[in-house]
Each structure stands twice: as structure tokens, then as C-alpha cells.
Amino acid sequence: MQQIPARSELGKKLRSAFVAEPGNKLVVADYGQMELRVLAHYTQDSSLLEAYQNGVDLHTLTASQVFGKQESEVTKAERSIAKTINFGVAYGITPRGLFNQLSSAGIEANESQCEKFIRDYFKTYKGVRRWLDNTERTARTQGYVTNLFGRRRRLVGRDSRAARQACNFPIQGTAADICKEAMVKVHESLPSGAHIIAQVHDELIIECLAEDADFVRAMVKEIMERAPEGFTVPLEVDAKVVDNWSEAK
Numbered sequence: 490m491q492q493i494p495a496r497s498e499l500g501k502k503l504r505s506a507f508v509a510e511p512g513n514k515l516v517v518a519d520y521g522q523m524e525l526r527v528l529a530h531y532t533q534d535s536s537l538l539e540a541y542q543n544g545v546d547l548h549t550l551t552a553s554q555v556f557g558k559q560e561s562e563v564t565k566a567e568r569s570i571a572k573t574i575n576f577g578v579a580y581g582i583t584p585r586g587l588f589n590q591l592s593s594a595g596i597e598a599n600e601s602q603c604e605k606f607i608r609d610y611f612k613t614y615k616g617v618r619r620w621l622d623n624t625e626r627t628a629r630t631q632g633y634v635t636n637l638f639g640r641r642r643r644l645v646g647r648d649s650r651a652a653r654q655a656c657n658f659p660i661q662g663t664a665a666d667i668c669k670e671a672m673v674k675v676h677e678s679l680p681s682g683a684h685i686i687a688q689v690h691d692e693l694i695i696e697c698l699a700e701d702a703d704f705v706r707a708m709v710k711e712i713m714e715r716a717p718e719g720f721t722v723p724l725e726v727d728a729k730v731v732d733n734w735s736e737a738k
Contacts, residue, residue: 490689495738504735507694514702517737518709518728520691522547523664526722527637530538531659533721534616535718540720548572553614555606566596574610578617579660581653582607621656628655636662637717664691667724671713678708694734702730 509515514634525547529537529708540547551569552563563571570681572589574582582590591598596620611618628634633643634655634693642658667692675693682699683705693713698703710728729737 491686500736501549501738504738505733508552509696509732513696513700515686515708515726515731515734515737516695516697516702516709517731518693518695518706518713518726519733519737520664520668520713521725521727523667523691523724524579524584524660525575526724527663527667528617530613530720530722531636531663532616532620534620536614537616538722548575551610551613555609566631566733569594569596570598570606575685578607579621580657581649604715624659628652634658636666637720638663638666640666657704667720668693668713670717671715672713672716675709678712679705694697697708706730 492526493503507515515610519722523636524560526541527536536550539545540550548568548571549560549563550571551574552558552567555574556563556567558567570591573587573594577587577590584607587603587607588598588735591603600726604691624634624654628644628651629647633641636659640662642654642662646654654685666688668688668710672685672693673689679685680697680701683695683701686694686696688694693709695705695725706728711728713728714724716724717720729736
């Protein structure tokens with residue numbers, strides 16, 4: 490299920506095959522930009538924090554900084570580039586990697602432009618660069634990194650791959666644990682006749698009686714948006730009541 494595309498036409502057709510039993514509904518609850526919110530928490534970058542605390546669209550904000558435009562002037566293609574940069578930079582994306590991702594999405598940009606995009610990103614979010622450097626240095630010194638819940642990732646080697654893993658784990662590991670903790674709390678709070686079907690990335694899918702659907706949707710959203718103690722960025726969850734999985738996107 491994790492490999493089924495979310496937005497392509499084929500993906501929509503495949504997702505429409507996942508349906509609720511007669512008399513039931515699906516509640517699909519999805520974290521919004523979870524890993525970027527975790528990045529903002531770790532880096533304490535002022536621009537990232539301000540964007541999430543004020544409900545600003547981060548991808549549009551990044552595009553406006555990278556392309557030197559007002560946010561209202563940002564085009565759809567420029568926002569797509571910024572979105573790829575936002576999700577890729579923390580995981581060590583290179584100009585070549587960015588070029589490949591943009592090309593596969595049908596966005597024209599050469600490697601020199603991609604190099605400039607990444608350079609401009611770090612000029613905008615200086616705290617991200619600082620955190621990446623500090624995390625890599627810590628990993629090389631002590632041989633492991635930890636996530637917000639205290640889980641460790643031990644590293645083998647000193648190459649660039651190990652450095653990327655050192656920066657990936659606190660973000661991905663924290664995001665995964667937040668979702669798992671929420672999943673346990675949701676399970677404990679569901680009414681009779683409701684059950685969790687799956688966790689797909691940062692999305693929970695629950696099946697429940699149709700008459701309980703609105704209650705379950707509100708309850709699941711409230712639980713999932715509870716941030717862990719000490720977490721400095723608000724969590725945002727989009728929860729919908731649908732008849733099949735495809736309708737949630």
C-alpha cells in the first residue's frame with residue numbers, strides 16, 4: 490500500500506478499490522508536511538518557525554526567496570521546484586539529484602540552476618545549514634545520533650552516505666515515532682465497531698460505522714495534532730470521511 494501513488498490517474502484508480510464495508514465509512518487522517526515540521530523543530534530556524542506558527546505556505550515562501558519574487562507572484566512551476574528543494578535539502582540532495590527529480594516531474598532546469606537553487610535555500614534558511622553541520626559533526630564524534638524519543642541510529646563509516654544518514658534519522662525517526670504514538674492513542678480511543686486499517690507513511694486509515702464517522706474524524710484529528718512534550722512546531726492534520734481511499738486526496 491505504501492507504493493501506491495497518491496495523485497496519478499493510475500494511483501487514483503487503484504485507491505478507489507479500497508472501500509468501506511456497507512454501512513461503514515473510512516476516516517483518512519494525514520499529517521501535513523510532518524518531516525518539514527520536525528526539521529523546523531530541530532533547526533529552530535527563524536524563517537521556518539515563523540512560517541509554521543503563522544500558517545504560511547512553506548513551499549510558496551521558499552519559492553519567493555529562491556526566485557526573488559513576492560509570494561503572490563510565485564508560479565506553480567516555481568512552487569513545485571521549491572517543494573522539491575524543501576523536502577530534498579535535509580536529506581542531502583545534490584544539484585544532480587535535484588535536476589533528476591525536476592526533470593522527472595517535467596520541470597526544465599539545468600544543473601547550474603539547481604546548484605543555485607540549493608545555495609539560495611541555505612541563504613534563506615541559515616539554521617538548516619547550521620543544524621546539518623552540527624549533526625554531522627556530532628555523529629562523527631560519538632558514532633550515533635538520536636531522535637526526539639531517544640532512539641539511536643548507530644553509524645558505520647565516515648563517508649557522505651553515513652553523513653546523510655546522520656541527518657536523515659532524527660527527522661524521519663522522530664516523524665515516524667510521532668505517528669506511531671498517535672496511532673496507539675487513536676486505537677485506545679476508538680468506539681466499538683471502529684478499527685485502524687493501516688498506517689501509510691504519515692497517514693492513518695480507520696474504518697468505522699457511518700453514524701460514528703464525524704465523531705471519529707474529530708477525535709482522530711485532535712489526538713494526532715497533540716505535539717510531543719517540548720515540540721516547538723504545531724502539527725496539522727487533514728482528516729476526511731470518505732467511502733473509498735481515493736476520495737481522501
